[in-house]
Amino acid sequence: MMNILVCVKQVPDTTEIKIDPVKHTLIREGVPSIVNPFDACALEMAVRLKEKEGGKVTVATMGPAQAKNALKECLSVGADQAFLVTDRAFGGSDTLATSYILSRAVKAIEAKTGETFDVIFCGKQAIDGDTAQVGPEMAEHMDLPHVTLATGLELEGRKMRVVRDTDEGHDIVEVELPALVTVTKTPFDPRYPSIKSKMAANRAVITEITNSDPDMVCDPECLGLHGSPTKVKKTFTPNQSKDGVIITGEAGADAAMKLAAMLNDAKII
Numbered sequence: 141m142m143n144i145l146v147c148v149k150q151v152p153d154t155t156e157i158k159i160d161p162v163k164h165t166l167i168r169e170g171v172p173s174i175v176n177p178f179d180a181c182a183l184e185m186a187v188r189l190k191e192k193e194g195g196k197v198t199v200a201t202m203g204p205a206q207a208k209n210a211l212k213e214c215l216s217v218g219a220d221q222a223f224l225v226t227d228r229a230f231g232g233s234d235t236l237a238t239s240y241i242l243s244r245a246v247k248a249i250e251a252k253t254g255e256t257f258d259v260i261f262c263g264k265q266a267i268d269g270d271t272a273q274v275g276p277e278m279a280e281h282m283d284l285p286h287v288t289l290a291t292g293l294e295l296e297g298r299k300m301r302v303v304r305d306t307d308e309g310h311d312i313v314e315v316e317l318p319a320l321v322t323v324t325k326t327p328f329d330p331r332y333p334s335i336k337s338k339m340a341a342n343r344a345v346i347t348e349i350t351n352s353d354p355d356m357v358c359d360p361e362c363l364g365l366h367g368s369p370t371k372v373k374k375t376f377t378p379n380q381s382k383d384g385v386i387i388t389g390e391a392g393a394d395a396a397m398k399l400a401a402m403l404n405d406a407k408i409i
């Protein structure tokens with residue numbers, strides 16, 4: 141029996157991201173949102189592990205009330221219970237503060253359920269913040285071993301063998317449980333919900349965990365903008381200039397020579 145947690149992030153379903161010029165944070169209101177694609181792969185990996193070994197899959201997200209929709213999506217594709225970690229005090233959190241809050245929320249969920257997690261899955265990275273920091277940072281806060289970029293895994297007793305993506309191919313990394321694993325694009329696709337599972341998910345009760353929750357013991361110095369060492373100097377939408385140069389008509393070697401000359405003229409090489 142495996143007690144599994146998957147941390148999922150609700151992300152904007154668009155590349156047309158708008159940034160608040162004053163607060164330097166993403167404008168999320170009115171923007172269609174989805175479950176972060178790598179988290180959907182992590183959830184599918186978790187549900188397959190549960191189907192093979194038995195147990196339970198819990199999902200958790202830190203975010204505003206609208207993030208409940210992401211949790212309902214997860215409940216419709218195999219998650220058994222869901223927790224929304226939400227509080228104004230968490231607003232403005234950078235990755236260090238986010239990972240700290242999530243690690244405290246894991247302890248709060250374990251206190252509420254009376255069960256500790258055998259494995260925590262995160263996505264390799266979120267497609268909006270894109271830092272890939274939260275997973276490993278959570279492992280550090282909780283003093284857990286972690287393996288990143290998983291594409292598959294096998295379990296043998298309290299040992300997990302993780303297939304880890306590398307530039308050259310893949311590694312097999314063996315880790316003692318409990319552990320944290322971040323998941324990249326898997327060879328299998330996340331499953332689709334059925335009408336029945338979607339309706340059940342819409343009726344499901346999602347437990348909210350706030351900063352005043354007795355099980356949530358946070359150091360106020362580590363929360364929100366105050367607890368975030370990342371100081372955003374400037375945010376701007378880079379202008380996408382289309383004035384590229386296409387070298388046509390020349391044979392390979394000649395084209396390369398021409399490109400080298402152009403780069404040389406531009407003092408790039």
Ligand SMILES: Cc1cc2nc3c(=O)[nH]c(=O)nc-3n(C[C@H](O)[C@H](O)[C@H](O)COP(=O)(O)OP(=O)(O)OC[C@H]3O[C@@H](n4cnc5c(N)ncnc54)[C@H](O)[C@@H]3O)c2cc1C
Nearest residue numbers: 147202232234235238262263265266269270271272273274
């Ligand atoms: C100064 C500052 C202020 C910010 N203020 C805000 C703000 O007010 N609101 C806001 O939404 N963002 C804010 N951000 C962005 C926010 O810090 C990051 O988006 C967040 O920390 C996650 O980092 P990331 O997107 O790079 O995730 P990654 O590190 O790339 O995510 C890796 C994995 O961690 C897990 N994960 C990440 N975030 C969450 C989450 N929230 N819940 C559950 N699992 C998660 C997922 O499994 C994900 O795949 C702010 C950033 C800075 C620097």
